[in-house]
Amino acid sequence: MAPTDQPALDPRFARRSAGLLASEIRALFAVASRPGVVSLAGGMPAADALPTQVLARILGEVATDPTALQYASGQGDPALREQICAVMAAEDVRADPRDVVVTTGAQQALDLVTGVLADPGDVVLVESPAYVGALATFAAHGVRVRHVPDDGAGLSGPAVAEAAERARRAGHRVAFLYTVPNFANPSGVTLSADRRAQVLTASARAGVQVVEDNPYGLLRLEGEPLRALRAMAPDVVYLGSFSKILAPGLRVGWALAPAAVTAKLVLAAEAAVLCHSSLAQAAVARYLSTEPWGDHVKGLRELYWERRAAMLSALTAHMPPGTRWRVPEGGFFLWLGLPAGVRAKALLPRAVEAGVAYVPGTGFFADGSGDDHLRVSYSFPEPAVIEIGVRRLAEVVKSAADE
Numbered sequence: 207m208a209p210t211d212q213p214a215l216d217p218r219f220a221r222r223s224a225g226l227l228a229s230e231i232r233a234l235f236a237v238a239s240r241p242g243v244v245s246l247a248g249g250m251p252a253a254d255a256l257p258t259q260v261l262a263r264i265l266g267e268v269a270t271d272p273t274a275l276q277y278a279s280g281q282g283d284p285a286l287r288e289q290i291c292a293v294m295a296a297e298d299v300r301a302d303p304r305d306v307v308v309t310t311g312a313q314q315a316l317d318l319v320t321g322v323l324a325d326p327g328d329v330v331l332v333e334s335p336a337y338v339g340a341l342a343t344f345a346a347h348g349v350r351v352r353h354v355p356d357d358g359a360g361l362s363g364p365a366v367a368e369a370a371e372r373a374r375r376a377g378h379r380v381a382f383l384y385t386v387p388n389f390a391n392p393s394g395v396t397l398s399a400d401r402r403a404q405v406l407t408a409s410a411r412a413g414v415q416v417v418e419d420n421p422y423g424l425l426r427l428e429g430e431p432l433r434a435l436r437a438m439a440p441d442v443v444y445l446g447s448f449s450k451i452l453a454p455g456l457r458v459g460w461a462l463a464p465a466a467v468t469a470k471l472v473l474a475a476e477a478a479v480l481c482h483s484s485l486a487q488a489a490v491a492r493y494l495s496t497e498p499w500g501d502h503v504k505g506l507r508e509l510y511w512e513r514r515a516a517m518l519s520a521l522t523a524h525m526p527p528g529t530r531w532r533v534p535e536g537g538f539f540l541w542l543g544l545p546a547g548v549r550a551k552a553l554l555p556r557a558v559e560a561g562v563a564y565v566p567g568t569g570f571f572a573d574g575s576g577d578d579h580l581r582v583s584y585s586f587p588e589p590a591v592i593e594i595g596v597r598r599l600a601e602v603v604k605s606a607a608d609e
């Protein structure tokens with residue numbers, strides 16, 4: 207919204223609350239869940255991906271121990287923090303459990319990190335496009351978001367250096383660079399090994415803290431795993447989550463940070479929630495120590511591989527000329543470039559009318575650009591439903607392109 211369009215703020219509210227605006231995605235959930243509408247909008251794990259029976263048993267078991275029903279440490283259960291280090295080791299991130307803070311999902315980790323590292327008015331550098339939930343957090347904290355231009359392969363060293371320099375020339379403090387290097391939400395882009403090194407070098411040279419968000423890293427569907435930024439540079443703040451590899455409803459994520467940052471994150475977590483759900487933490491810790499979680503993740507890769515294949519073949523079969531996409535090597539999302547003149551936001555009501563929902567690209571840019579793209583997700587609908595949804599989407603895009 208341009209500054210002149212801002213409605214007058216209710217005098218009861220903090221100025222910062224002006225950043226609390228309804229997210230495009232939240233509004234979409236209502237329409238997308240109408241009967242008959244195929245939602246390619248949300249990034250929810252597949253229903254079949256949730257180990258309901260195992261978790262029902264484990265939750266019952268852990269609830270018999272009173273400590274799982276008590277207040278606990280704000281940093282999180284020590285046994286779980288040990289297990290989290292084992293999960294990160296699967297991606298070559300070596301960590302000490304003392305540097306891990308358990309959080310209520312990676313989303314809260316992002317909120318705490320922002321509160322600890324950024325003052326209102328500071329600049330946070332982000333990808334183009336960037337995760338909508340991160341943009342919401344940054345807006346709530348009153349920080350200025352600056353998108354680093356994307357040359358088609360994600361972040362680059364020179365682009366990060368220039369964005370940092372430009373922010374500083376404008377008189378702003380650069381609090382950190384936020385990035386999702388693996389199968390980014392929404393672009394699906396994976397940063398190459400060379401780009402990872404470039405970005406770390408440029409950030410270090412510019413004195414910019416890097417915050418790496420990696421909820422999808424273990425969901426690689428093809429290609430060789432690349433080292434996490436945190437595996438390459440120990441001063442990176444790393445965010446992880448059990449939402450995509452176990453169950454988002456448990457709301458268990460974490461931050462791994464240098465010791466001084468960790469200490470502040472623990473204090474911020476305690477100020478926010480005293481402690482995280484002891485029950486959920488105990489359940490995740492028991493799940494990781496008693497179940498073959500690596501096999502579960504392997505099963506998830508097979509499941510999402512099939513759904514990605516269904517989406518790619520439907521897109522190839524049905525989308526009109528001028529629609530562009532790149533094959534994501536993992537994760538949940540595809541970023542579609544639309545034929546010339548087709549606007550994702552204006553098209554959405556027609557798409558919903560035709561029985562399909564997506565997220566317009568505008569949700570992923572702080573300045574509301576991105577209307578020539580949309581995000582579709584293959585994680586939730588079954589393959590046959592994906593085919594129906596893409597066919598409907600192709601019809602509305604075709605009719606808009608022909609107008």
Ligand code: PMP
Binds near residue numbers: 313446447458
């Ligand atoms: N980061 C990214 C890139 C995400 O896509 C999501 C979930 N959509 C999150 C963080 C938040 O995940 P959680 O459920 O762990 O809070």
